[in-house]
Each structure stands twice: as structure tokens, then as C-alpha cells.
Amino acid sequence: MSEAVSEPAVSRGKTARAALRLLREPLGAFALVLVVGVIAAAVFADVLASADPSKIAPRDRFMAPGMEHLLGTDQLGRDLFSRVLFGGRIALTVALGSTGVSLLIGVALGLVAGYGPRWLDNLLILLFDAIKSFPTVMLALAFVTLFGPSLTAVVVVVVIVNVPGYARIIRTQTIALKSAEFVTAAQSMGAGTARILRVHILPNVIGPILILASMDIPVVIAIEAGMSFLGLGVRPPTPSWGAILNDGFANIRETVWIVFAGGMPIILTTLGFTFLGEALRDIFDPRLKAR
């Protein structure tokens, strides 16, 4: 990332051209359709759902997909289609929320490490390396043991996992910018640290990090689903893709439809977001490709 001081990547004319390029790329267009579909399904879950996702109907258990239950029913007779829709809502909320929080903290710490005193920089780097040395799931397991399973636990785990990466990139770029001419000029004209960071440094470092963060969304979705699968995330009866998959796994010899209903959304969503992210990155910032 030595020469990674970039112009803010997005401007309006560029956006339109980028959208065109994205649609011309078959994989990019496919990914866009998937992502838009997933978001729409989550937003309009109330309208689209054919039943209450938590309504238990023991007599309807293990039904195969049909007209009444599009994706069938689970071991408690709950409508899987509705559960998948509401599960998407949970997945996207967690993904966007925790990525947002990670970005805030990561950018702040990165600026501090890059612009602040040397000892603080060294300390933060050591902390980041130490955090990175925990395998993710171990971190999540340790954390949940202490604080109990909840949606908050998922968000906290994601933030802890993501912050070091973001902070490191911001730090590198800040250090590169610190000695840039326009920053030195601003300093000599008496601009305060806060102003320099806000006006001169932040706009120049934020572009690439936004792209990276958007590429992390499928990873976050996977973490939420994984923790919920282990019963360490959302608590039942709240629907989550991971929890549905777990139901399916527990009853895998009864019916395959629950596994199908829980797994397919995870696969399609992570693929959609990943391919979209790849396509956007190639368009806006090909330099990041090396990562």
C-alpha cells in the first residue's frame, strides 16, 4: 500500500459510467440482481411473507415445498419461506450495522495511530496484531461464553475482527499523507490537528476503505449465520439463516428441505455481495486488486 494515496474514487459522471460497465459484465449484472433481490426481500419481508415466521403448527411439520409453503415447513411446522425472508432482515441489519460500527472505530483508531505519537502507534499496532492472532471462531466462542449469546455479541465479535484491518490501512495511508505537501502547507498556515484530519486526510483515505468494507459484508453475513448456526447468535424463535440451517442439520435424515431453505440464501447472498464487490473494486480502484 505504499503508493495507495488516492483521489476520492467516486464522482458523479464516473458513477454512471461505472454502473454501465457493471451491467455489461455478465457476472457483475448477475450479482447486482442477486443483491437487489436480497435487499428487497428483506425490506418487504412483511408484505411478501405468507405466514407468521414464528407460528408453530405441529401438524404441518416437515412439509415439502408446495403452493401453501413455498419452501416447506420445519420441524415445528413453521413456514420456511417467511422465516427466510425475516432471516434476511436480521442478516442485513447485522451486516450493515456492525460494518458501520467497525468503520467508525477502525477509521478513528487508524487516524490516531497514523497521526498521533509514535508510542501510541506502536501500542495500537501490537494490539491489532494480538487481536488478529486469535482465530475468529475462538474469539467468538470465548466472547459468547462470557456474555451469553445475543445479536449484540455477534456485532461485537464482528467489530473486534474487522477493526484491526481497517485501522491498519487507514494508518498506512495517513502516514503517507502526513508528509504530503498540502498537509505540510495546512500545518504551516496554522490549521489544527482536528481540521487537518477532517479536511485534508479523511477524504483522501476514506475511498478505498469503503470499498474494502463493502467487500467484507458477505464475511459478516457468514459470521452471523455461523454463530447463529452454533446457537451463539440470535436467540430462538427469532428467524436467522444460520438457525434455520441448524434446524435442517438436526433433522437432516427427515427432510432435506430445511437445509435447502437455510443454506441457499446464505450461498446466494454471500456470492452476490462478493461478486458485486469484486466488480465494483475492479471498476473503481483496480489497485486494491493486489489484496
Next chain:
Amino acid sequence: MLDYAVKRLGLAVVIVSVAMLLLFSMIYLIPGDPASVALGPRATEAMKAALRERMGLDQPIWVQFWNFYSRAWMGDLGTEVLSERPVLTVVGEQLPYTLALVAGGITWSVALGIPLGCWAAVRRGSWIDRVVGVLSVAVIAVPSFVVAIYALLIFAVALQWLPAIGAGKPGDLGDQLVHLILPSLAVGLGWVGYIARIVRASMLEVLEASHIRTAYAFGLPDRLIIYRYALSIAILPTVTLLGIGVGQMLSSAVFAEIVFSRPGIGKLVYDAILTRNFPVVSGAVLVTTAFFVLLNLLADLIVGALDPRVRSSF
């Protein structure tokens, strides 16, 4: 080389120490009394007090940390809450299963990833290259536990080609290997993608190098140039990548162990969480972390050993 190794080892010790400090802070920050949490709601006051004393919770915080820290380096990670067996023994019993799983994952990822990446680089721009590119991204994106469940569903439940549960009969290596196939595929599949990508990228870079041009100018056969002259350099970054990869494969192993009901660290921690067997969780996390740091260290040293240029620059 030795100088470098010592420096890297020092850094590894510092990182593990900080990791221990973090783990300790988390234990300390636990809401409520750790003794009551560990023993559950039906414990008597006397039991809690005894446990508190055993865990050293009546001491000031820095003494507690020092005890935790120094004992951990000596290998004393405390004892299990109920059976009172040393945590290190419990973890040590499960570790080989997890290591076998991770080794299997590495085998899958290397055996598939290196040829695919090399193939894509040599046929750059062809449809093979594009297919490998899309597949790499796809296997990276899909979470390993989904892979594990679908592998279980397809190959064990539906087709019944491979066993679904357990680690195989003790002492029967063949049976154990058969039981390893599906779980290790779930662990390693994503890394097939990572390795294919990095091998492709570094292969393309190496193929541009002037010594490769020289090799062609000497009329050496393509196969010798690609596999001996270029690939032997292009696979170097995979060693470093696998150092990181092992850590993530340890994470995936937790899921694989649960899905395939295999013994191992992941299953151990998971069960310990459900039974609130708290020292086991922290001990296992610590061992895994130290192991992970050690592997990263090892990866760096291996790169040094493989690449004569790095070796001499230490």
C-alpha cells in the same frame, strides 16, 4: 537467519502475551461472579467460596493476572470445573484430531489450489482462466459450515459414499482417513480459492521475469520452465498465506467438528460453552492462539529456508 529467527520469536512471545492479557481482561470483565457463573444457579455459597479461592479470585487483579500469565507459560491452564483434570491434558487429548483436520484442509487446498492457479496463469485469458477465477471467488465466499452441511447431505446422507459421523476406529488409519475426507474438504475448500488466486498472480509475475525470458531463450522445454523455473518461485507466497490460512482453518474446523460429530478442539470448546466449563474454554482458546502464532512464525521461517534470497538477507 538465526538473528531473524530470534527476532521473530520475540515478537511471537509478545503477541501471545498481549493475547493472554486480552483473554484475562475478558475473564475479569465477565458480568457477575465467575464462580457463580461457572457453577450455575444451584451452587451453595461454600462451593462458590471454595472455587473462588481455587481460582485465586480473592487476590488483587494484578496478582491474578500474574498468576494466570506465569502459570500459563508453565503449561498450567487450570483444571476442569467438575472432573478437576488439568485443562492442558484435556486440550492435549483433543488437539491431534483438530490438527489432522487442518492438515487435511491444507492438503485439499494445496493439491487443488496450486495446479488450478498455475493452470490459469499459463492459459491466461482463456476460458479456463475465467472459470478458475470465478470458482476461486465462489469457494472463498461460501462459508465453510454451509459447505460442511451440503457435503454431509450429498456425500454422506444422499449418496452414502462416505461416513457422516465420527473420526473413525482408533488404530485403523484407513478408516480414519476415510472419515477425514469430507470434514477436511469443508475446512480446505475456501483455501483452494485463496491459493489458486495467489499462485495465479505470483505465477504471472514470475513469468514476466527476465530469468524466465532467458530460460526460453535457451530453448528449455516449456514444462521445465513452467514447473521447475517458474512455479518453484510462484509457490513461495502460498507458504506465508497458509500461515494465516491455518488460523482460519482452525475456525472452520470448529464447524466441521460439530457438523461431522468429530472429536477435536472445536467440539471441546463448543461443549464446554454449553456446560459452562469455563477454564476449558479459556485454556483451549489460549492453546489455539499460541499454536496459530507459532504457525505464522514457522511459515516465515520456512519461506526463509525455501528462498535462498531471503535466507541470506536475514
Next chain:
Amino acid sequence: MNVLEINELNVSFATEEGVVHALKDVSFTVPERRVVGVVGESGCGKSTLINAILGLLAKNGRIDGGTILFEAGSDLTRLGPAEMRALRGVRISTVFQDPMGALNPVISVGRQMANVQYRSGRSQAEKMALAAAMLRQVRIPDATAALGRYPHEFSGGMKQRIAIAMALMMEPALLIADEPTTALDATLEVATIELLRELQEKIGCSVLFISHHLGVIAELCDDVVVMYAGEVVERGTTRQVFNDPRHPYTQRLLECDPARQAQRVRRLPTIAGEIPDLRCRPAGCIFAPRCFRRFDACAKAPPEQDIGGGHVARCFLAEQPETAKERT
């Protein structure tokens, strides 16, 4: 007999921005046991020329016409990949510019030199013995031990000598040397050139020596080919070209050579203008846009004018030496 005879060679590359006509009607010969220098600025088509001879043009490159006759027999432009491969390293060898990167960093020197002999059918011990003998010839100390070492353990000058040893090991008929001394400092440069000359005479091969360094060319070469923007603008013996240059480009090139400045000057003279865009070659003389002797006829491409004694220049005014008045 000519070892290499290039006739009307044309090479082009298909790029995203259009077709680049990299070599146009290139003709010259490399006679037996002679050292022929090719001189020109960067971008004049020297590397394309080498790659065309070696059959190593990039995938988007194409030979549009012309012949490359090797040892008065086979036309290299018509040989298949396998036949070309059999010639490379055996009958035609190459020493490249960058001694640091020319050897494979993770394979020992001996192994690399043995690999070059893979067609010879010799035993491994024989291959190693020949490699050691060759290293001794290029004055690598302790040659047998050097076989087991890796390239990074040698200095830049030694690496280049190893590369030369590797190139001459199979006693080729033609050695292509692509700026082999550019990356070396001056003392090493002289030593390397003397070594090259000595080995060339011993083996009796011809050398195609590519350089932008006029001093080195004058020192080493028997004949000179001057290239500009993918065309041969002048060729002849070194004495003819250096003492009596007839193409305006050669004249400017010689004037710009720092070694030829009569006295120290504050600023070295340069040739005004830039190499033309090879995607759309001008219709007439390629050098006309930068030429101070340009006149109406230059709108048409000049043919090669024979000045006599094998001295040829591609300029209408080649037979009228420039007058002092024309200089500005």
C-alpha cells in the same frame, strides 16, 4: 558465408490502441565470425528484433513479411516452435541486459547450466564437468564449488560472466548480446567486453551485439547497423559508419555521444523531437519530422542508397555529404 541474413523483415503488434508496426523492412546480415553491432535509442525496435530472431515474440506480435535465414539454410520465420526450441541455446544463444535477473534465483548455477545441455544426451557428471570448465573460462574462481551456489551469492559482474558462460557453453553459431554491459560499471564493462571478444574468437561464433552505447560498439564491433523507429537507417563497417555517417540520424546520434565531445560542454546536444507514433507511421521518410535536411522528396520513403563497400543509408541525400552551411 552469412550466419544470419535478415531480409525485409516486418513485425507488428496488435494492441488495444491499434496495430503497432514495430519493425519495417529491416535487412542486414551477420557474416561468419564477425561482430555486428545494432545501435539505436530505446524504443527503436532492438528488443523486437531479438525476439523475432529467437521466435519469442509476444502473443500479440506477428511477423508480417520477410525472412530470417539462419546458417544459409532454414528460414526462422517458418520454423515451428519445437524446431525453434532446438536451435535456441544450442545454435543461437542470448545474453540479456539485466545480470541480476537473468539467472533463476532458486536454482543453483550448476543445475541451470546442466539444464541448458538437456538435449546433449550427456550424463549429469559430464554436464557438470562442462559447466565447470566453462565457468573457469569466464574466470569464475573456484568453479567447481561455484556450481553449487545460487545466483545471489555472486556479484553483478560475476553473474554476467556466468550468463556469458551459459550462453557459449553449447558453442553456438550466433550469440545475441542484448546490452550485456549496460548494467555494469565502467571497469567491469571493459573487462566483460574483452572477455566476450576473446571467447568469440576462440569459439568462432558470430555476435549480434545490441547496445545504445556508441563507445562499446566502436570498440567491439566489425559492422554496425543503425536503427531508428523500427527501420534500419544506415549500415556498414564500423569504420564507414563512425567516420563517414551518411544518414542525418546517425550524424546526430554521433554528435550526441558524450564520449565524442571535443571539449566539455555545459549541455549535451540532443535530437529535437520524439520518435514518431508507430501506430501510424508517416508515409515518407521516418526521420523526416526531426530532420534538418528535410526537403520535398522526403514525403516519399527513401530507398536504401548504396554508397559503396557495403555502406548503405536510407536517405535521398546519402551520396551528398552535408555542408557546414546546412547546420543551424
